[in-house]
Amino acid sequence: MKTLLSKLASVVGLLFAVVALNFLLIQFAPGDPVEVIVGEMGGASEELVAQMRAEYGLDKPVLVQLAIYVGKIVTGDFGLSIYYNQPVLSLILQRLPATVLLMLASMTIAVVLGTFLGIFSARHPKGLLSHFVTLFSLAGYSAPVFWTGLMLLILFSSVWPIFPVSGMTSIRGVQGVFGYILDVAHHLVLPAVTLSSVYIALYSRLSRASMLDVLGADYIRTARAKGLSERQVIYGHALRNGIIPVVTMLGLQMGQLLAGATLVETVFNWPGLGRLAYESILRRDYPTLLAILFFSAVIVVVANLLTDLAYGKIDPRIGGRRKPAPRKTKEATQ
Amino acid sequence: MQPILSVRDLIVEVDTGSAVHRVLDGVSLDLYPGKTLGVVGESGCGKSMTALATMGLLPDRFRIAGGSIRLGDEELTTVKPNRLRQLRGNTISMIFQEPMTSLNPLLTVERQIAEVVELHQGKSATEAREIALETLRAVQIPSPEERLAAYPHELSGGMRQRVMIAIALACRPKVIIADEPTTALDVTVQAQIFGLLRDLQCNTDTAIMLITHDLGAVADMADEVAVFYAGKSIETGPVADILDHPAHPYTRGLMSCTPRLRLGAAARLPEAGTLGEIPGMVPPLGRFPKACRFAPRCPLADTRCTTEAPLPVAVGPNQSALCWHAKEEVYV
Amino acid sequence: MTDATMEPDIAVTDPAQSPARQPRQPMPDKGMEVPQKPAHPVTEFARAFARNQSAILGLVLLIAMFALTFIGPFFYGVDPYEMVDMPFAPPGGDYAPLGTDYIGRDILAGIVTGGKATLAVGASAAFISVVIGILIGSIAGFFGGWIDAALMKVTEFFQILPALLLAMLLVSVFGAKLLTIILSIGIVSWPQTARLARAEFMRIRKLDYVAAARTAGAKNAYLIFAVILPAALPPLIVAAGLAVGSAILFEAGLSFLGLGDPNVMSWGLIIGQNRNYLLDAWWTVTLPGIAIFVTVLAISLVGDGINDALNPKLRRR
Numbered sequence: 001m002k003t004l005l006s007k008l009a010s011v012v013g014l015l016f017a018v019v020a021l022n023f024l025l026i027q028f029a030p031g032d033p034v035e036v037i038v039g040e041m042g043g044a045s046e047e048l049v050a051q052m053r054a055e056y057g058l059d060k061p062v063l064v065q066l067a068i069y070v071g072k073i074v075t076g077d078f079g080l081s082i083y084y085n086q087p088v089l090s091l092i093l094q095r096l097p098a099t100v101l102l103m104l105a106s107m108t109i110a111v112v113l114g115t116f117l118g119i120f121s122a123r124h125p126k127g128l129l130s131h132f133v134t135l136f137s138l139a140g141y142s143a144p145v146f147w148t149g150l151m152l153l154i155l156f157s158s159v160w161p162i163f164p165v166s167g168m169t170s171i172r173g174v175q176g177v178f179g180y181i182l183d184v185a186h187h188l189v190l191p192a193v194t195l196s197s198v199y200i201a202l203y204s205r206l207s208r209a210s211m212l213d214v215l216g217a218d219y220i221r222t223a224r225a226k227g228l229s230e231r232q233v234i235y236g237h238a239l240r241n242g243i244i245p246v247v248t249m250l251g252l253q254m255g256q257l258l259a260g261a262t263l264v265e266t267v268f269n270w271p272g273l274g275r276l277a278y279e280s281i282l283r284r285d286y287p288t289l290l291a292i293l294f295f296s297a298v299i300v301v302v303a304n305l306l307t308d309l310a311y312g313k314i315d316p317r318i319g320g321r322r323k324p325a326p327r328k329t330k331e332a333t334q
Numbered sequence: 335m336q337p338i339l340s341v342r343d344l345i346v347e348v349d350t351g352s353a354v355h356r357v358l359d360g361v362s363l364d365l366y367p368g369k370t371l372g373v374v375g376e377s378g379c380g381k382s383m384t385a386l387a388t389m390g391l392l393p394d395r396f397r398i399a400g401g402s403i404r405l406g407d408e409e410l411t412t413v414k415p416n417r418l419r420q421l422r423g424n425t426i427s428m429i430f431q432e433p434m435t436s437l438n439p440l441l442t443v444e445r446q447i448a449e450v451v452e453l454h455q456g457k458s459a460t461e462a463r464e465i466a467l468e469t470l471r472a473v474q475i476p477s478p479e480e481r482l483a484a485y486p487h488e489l490s491g492g493m494r495q496r497v498m499i500a501i502a503l504a505c506r507p508k509v510i511i512a513d514e515p516t517t518a519l520d521v522t523v524q525a526q527i528f529g530l531l532r533d534l535q536c537n538t539d540t541a542i543m544l545i546t547h548d549l550g551a552v553a554d555m556a557d558e559v560a561v562f563y564a565g566k567s568i569e570t571g572p573v574a575d576i577l578d579h580p581a582h583p584y585t586r587g588l589m590s591c592t593p594r595l596r597l598g599a600a601a602r603l604p605e606a607g608t609l610g611e612i613p614g615m616v617p618p619l620g621r622f623p624k625a626c627r628f629a630p631r632c633p634l635a636d637t638r639c640t641t642e643a644p645l646p647v648a649v650g651p652n653q654s655a656l657c658w659h660a661k662e663e664v665y666v
Numbered sequence: 667m668t669d670a671t672m673e674p675d676i677a678v679t680d681p682a683q684s685p686a687r688q689p690r691q692p693m694p695d696k697g698m699e700v701p702q703k704p705a706h707p708v709t710e711f712a713r714a715f716a717r718n719q720s721a722i723l724g725l726v727l728l729i730a731m732f733a734l735t736f737i738g739p740f741f742y743g744v745d746p747y748e749m750v751d752m753p754f755a756p757p758g759g760d761y762a763p764l765g766t767d768y769i770g771r772d773i774l775a776g777i778v779t780g781g782k783a784t785l786a787v788g789a790s791a792a793f794i795s796v797v798i799g800i801l802i803g804s805i806a807g808f809f810g811g812w813i814d815a816a817l818m819k820v821t822e823f824f825q826i827l828p829a830l831l832l833a834m835l836l837v838s839v840f841g842a843k844l845l846t847i848i849l850s851i852g853i854v855s856w857p858q859t860a861r862l863a864r865a866e867f868m869r870i871r872k873l874d875y876v877a878a879a880r881t882a883g884a885k886n887a888y889l890i891f892a893v894i895l896p897a898a899l900p901p902l903i904v905a906a907g908l909a910v911g912s913a914i915l916f917e918a919g920l921s922f923l924g925l926g927d928p929n930v931m932s933w934g935l936i937i938g939q940n941r942n943y944l945l946d947a948w949w950t951v952t953l954p955g956i957a958i959f960v961t962v963l964a965i966s967l968v969g970d971g972i973n974d975a976l977n978p979k980l981r982r983r
Contacts, residue, residue, distance in 0.1 A: 010819075017823050025839060134720075138970075142911070142963035144918045144934075147955035150941065154948050218435040224391055225430075226450045226501065227422035236449075240440045252825065259830030263919055277831060278923055281838045289835055296828045304826070315440060316485040 007308070011301050016070070018297040022290045023069050027062065073294070079287040083280070088291045092273065096295065098168055099272030102261050103299075105188055106195035111250065113196070114203025115243060119234060121204070122211035122242075133204050140201025145260045149194040149267035156190060163189045166269040191268045195260050199253075203246050211242040240314055247314060251307035254300040337364035338406060338541045339388070339426070339509050345400035346380075346387050348619070355619050357383050357396065359565045364558075365509060365541040370531075372556030372573065373545045374588065376616055379562040381545045382431075385511045388543075389428050390418045405509065424454040427502035431514040433494035437486040443470070443497050444482035450504045469500040473530060492523035496530070503534065511543045516551070528555055549589060553577060558652075561585045564616055564627040571653025581647070581655035584628050587612040626658070634659045714975035721971020727964035731957070735781030744775035746931050754947040765949040767940050773950060776936045777957050783932040784958070787848055788914035794852025795913070796906040799859025804898070806860070807867025808890050814864070821857045829854035830919060837925045844927045851916045855909065862905050866898035873897075904973045911965040918958050933958050 038049060060068070072079075078088035121130035157165045164170070164187045169180070214220065215238055223237040262274030269275065273292055280288040312318055346358040358380045365371050373381050386392050388403055390410065403410040405426055410418065430436040438446060447469055448462035457465065463482070470478035473496040486494055495515060502510050512531065516524035532555065535542055544555055552559055552573060559576045561569040561584065569582040580586045591612065614631040623629055629639040638658055647660040715721055744750060749770035757765040757773075764774040806817040836850040870876060871894060879893045920926055921934030922941065933954040940950035 013819075014823055014826055018827065021827075025835060138720075138963060138966050139959075142966055143959045144915050144922075144955065144962075146919060146922045147937065147951070147958065150937075150944055150951050150955070154944060154952075157945060218430060218432050219438040221391060222430060222436045222498075222501070223438065225389055225422055225428045227419045227424055227453060228449070229419060232453075237438050237441075241438070255826060255828040258828040259919075262828070262830055262834075263922065266923060277834060281834060282924065284838065286839070289838070293827070293831050293835060296831050297826055300826045300828065317439060317487045 007305065011305070014301060015294075015297060018294055019070055019073055020066065022293060023066050025290065026286075078291040078294075081280075081285055081288045083283040083285045083288070088288050091276070091288060092291055092295055095271060095273050095276045096299075098270060099258070099261055099265070099274060100299065101184075101188065102191055102195065102265065102270060102272055103257055103303075105192040106199065106261075107250065107257065109192060109196040110199030110203055111246060114200045115207045115239075115246060117200070117204035118207025118209075119211050119239070119242070122208045122215060123234070125212065130208070133208060137201035137205040140197050143197075144263075145194060145198050146263040146267050148197050149191070149264050152190050152194055153267060163187075165190060168271050187270075191264050191270050194267070195257070195264045198260060199257070202249070206249055207242055207246050210245045211238060214238045214242040217241070244311070244315055247307055247311050251304050251311070254303040254307075255296075258296050258299060335366050338367050339363075339365040339543070340404045341384065341388065341401070342404075343401035344384065344387060344398070344403060346383055346392065346396060347399040348396045350395070356399070356622075357565055357619065358387065359622075360401070361562075361565070361567050363543075363560050363567065363570070365543055366558075367508070367541050368535060368539040369557040370535065370542040370544055370555050372552035372559045373543060373562060374547060374549060374552055374559065375562030376547060378616055380565040381562050382513055383565075384562075385428065385513050385543065385545055388511065389422060389426065390415075391428075420454070423450050423502075423507075424505045425507055426509040426511070427505070427507040429495075429498050429502045429510065429512040429515045431517055433491050433498055433518060436498055437494055439486055441485075442482065443484050443486070443489075446497070447501050447504050450501060454505050465504060466500070469504045470497075472503065472534065473497075473500045475500075491519050492526065495519060495523075495527055499527070499530065499534075506538060507540060509541045509543070511545070513545045514547070515544075517546075517548075524551075531555070549577075561588065564622055566627060566656060568628065568657070569653070569655040571650060575650050575653045579650075581649040581653065581660040582628075582657045583632050583634050583659065584612070585655075587631075626656075628657075711975050715971050718971045718974060720967050721974070724964045724967025724971060727960055728968055731781065731961045731964060732785075734778060734957075735785060738778040738781070742774060742778050744772045746771060746775040746779040748772075750775075754943065754950075756947070757949050757953075764953055765947065767936065767947070767950045768943045773936065773953055776931055777933065777954055780931040780933045780936060780954065781957065781961075783844070783927075783930045784914055784917060784934065784961070787844065787851070787917045787932065788910045791848045791851035791855070791913040791916070792906055792909035794849065795856040795909055796859050796902070798852065799856035799905075800863045800895075800902060802856070803860035803863025803865075804867050804890050804895065807864035808871055808886070808894065810868070817860075818864070821860050824854065825857045827854070830916070833916065833920060834923060834925060837920060842925050842927050844930050847917060847920060847925070847927060851913050851920075855912065855916065859902065859905050859909065863898065863902060866901060867894055870894045870897050900976050901973070904969050904976070907965060907972070908969045911962040911969070914958060914962055914965075 038052075076089050078092070080086065081088050081091050084091055117129075117133050121127065121133040124130055153165045156163045168184055168187050170183050170187075220233060220238055223233045228236065258274075261272065262277055264270065265272045265274035266278045273295065277289060277292045279285075280292065341361060341363040344358050344361040345356060347354050348357050361380065361384055363371060363373070363384070373384070375381050383392070383396070386396075387398055388405075388410065392398070398411050401411070405421065408417075408421070410421075413421075444463060444466050447466035448457075448459065451457050451462040451465045452459070455465075466482060467478055470481055475481050475493060475496050481489070481493075481497075486497070489497065495518075499515075510531075515531075516527050519527065528551065531542060531544075534540065542555075544551065546552060556573045559569075559571060559573050560567045561576070561582065563584050569576065569580065569585050576585065577589070580589055612631055617623065617627070617630070623640065625641050625643045626632070626635070626639045629635040632639065636658075642658075644656050644658045646654045646656055647658075648654045649660050750766065750772045753766060753768050753770045757763065764772075764777070766772060767776070802817050802821065806814040806821075833850040833854045836853070837846055840846045840850075867890075871889075876889065876893055879889060884893065917926070917932065918934035918937065921932060921938040924938055926932060926935040926938055928935070936954040937951050940947065944951050
């Protein structure tokens, strides 16, 4: 309980720091936001400028401005999108699910496939597949993720058109909830595969190293001495231990994963936050960009909390140190 | 009496890539039901390797190159891997040296004990839990019901070793191999664990192979002794005989290194106040002398010892030693 | 137990690791140790590196890419900004061997010229991030306590922010100029180095020779930079090398999003400017991408090779 509270406190602190950073960016940007907005609007009257200044609170001292800014964000007011001319919050909430879906799908593919490749090559460290995994992981990590996406896009749009290469849904011909889900899944394939390629590589490498470690551990010998089959030893005893570094890495890399999602969404026109960020940059829509930064941080923080929870579930040594409540039994007091 | 486990002329080799070395070179042992065989020797002499070979758990690059290991009437060196798995943890089980690292840190004590019972006796989860509980009681763990739900990191070293013993015991095996079960533990805990093993043996008629470098433990626990040196069993016999009149110079040296064993033969050694020591070191693998492997360190070695490999010499009714000088009663 | 094969309690010397490779025979005489002269650490390192085939491959690729970038322009003097042929001329044409882009510029010329900017951005951004990382990590690791806690909070903060988004914001706010891009990448990508430096400092500061220097009256700054840092340097150098690779990827990503400096030819810029015509002219995007891929791959291979050579224990992995 105590750890949960301190964790929440640290989350709030981090999010506040993001807000403060956003504010700093506004302050230090060449020209104040109103000038930028006015510039984008192609000029405005004196009164309008003064009115906007007052609206943004730019006539007040810096600390007051910060307080006002924080207050606005706490109440969910992220301002108006300059381009879309609607509240940034609703804009972001429309786009958030697509990004989360993409991230979850890629993460699942990467963890499952990466771990299996890793286990396999750890069991046959001198085998062909092991070398292949090593090579593949280096390649996956060295190719720019958007470029991988572009290559897949070329392949699947002209050479072998079995997957849609753009958007999240088809415009026509979709019926019912089930049809909708299938349609989204169909569109999800290429973006998710692209984004996961980097991480399959990484996790296969990581889980290979950690499985090699684990398979040499004393408790694995114990498991073998019990007469368990090789499969039971691997999946019943080694896997949970071997996957711990992968989970740790997963938590650390949420920010990177989101960055990758930004690029992949741009490649495949996936209507998520990253695509929105790209559009906002083209249109110099700063309120939207700042809000995206904030919400990205929220996604990363939440994902980190979730991996922490998963970590505690996998490894009893960390997290809520569970002590079984003493039960009064005859045996207990022998 | 028929031995339950009988090892004959066991040869284990390791392939280092550039050469093949013999790690065990003709090891022979017998284990009888309800009896304890103490296996002693310096580290690296092949004690653990014998145990792992018997369990079929030799590490990569190691293999059995000759000899036989009979468990009851089954030959373990040629048995099918599946059958070996059925025997492991069921008919023959092993207690490892490191209780701190030999239990899976992520599984509860219940899971780790119940698993063996479910696997070998086809028990349901509830039955297995009952058996796990009984076994924990048998190894005298305080408040066993609570311990079932505990994870290894919540237990002390002594407790963990009790859990290891419980795992080894859960299926009532005919043979238990205990590989230095108390080396990592405090002296007081060590005594408790030995006491426990003795009691359990009285009730179940289990044969125990106790691997140790501690002659004191052997004196406490064992009925028979096998002394190992450089991959060979160089002296075997009943514990009382060997402690009273060790025939191999190495055994004698070993005993003079052990303070509380300076009785019997060793007590007659000079400088009774100080500990003796054996000069030199065990030669590294692949550099074993061709003839007697102990010759370079032996005070009695002569030309014959460096040219001709010694054969077992009977020095008592059940005692034999691998030494050309075994019959000579030399107490310098 | 750190390896796949459990080492039994009988020592098995790995033939690959003993410098003298004479056939080993059972020695009839006393089991005395054959004295083996340890090689000089640098020689030993070079040997370990040379045995690693993939590291050598990486080195060859890296040299090739350097040659392409720094010597290439002297042999292929086509102006990368000039229109040499029809737009979207496919590779193998008369005027542009690797084809042209959407306004008829020579792709090969772009690749040959663009490497300099790509490598420069990668190297200087990596340098900035490593300097920040070492500063923060070494101070945190050296002093520990609340200083460590505070600095690690800052590090955590930067790790939580999606680096690419922050860099996008910085570049779009302060303008897409080469310097802004370098600084932005440097500012957002130091946390990993900081963590590594911190871990190394925490390990080394406990060693005896540091205590000895401290007893001799060395000041903290001297201890940090002259006593501990040199010992912590090898893994940090490897990390710096790998950081160049990720900075190159980073720059390419920014360029792809339209945030590259339009006045400086780079591999990322070629991709970014042509990506909308991808389906009409695959080569405009594919070929510069291969250049990036090969360069980053070479850097990773060499980095891994150095790492393995520095940690002989992990060599058999």
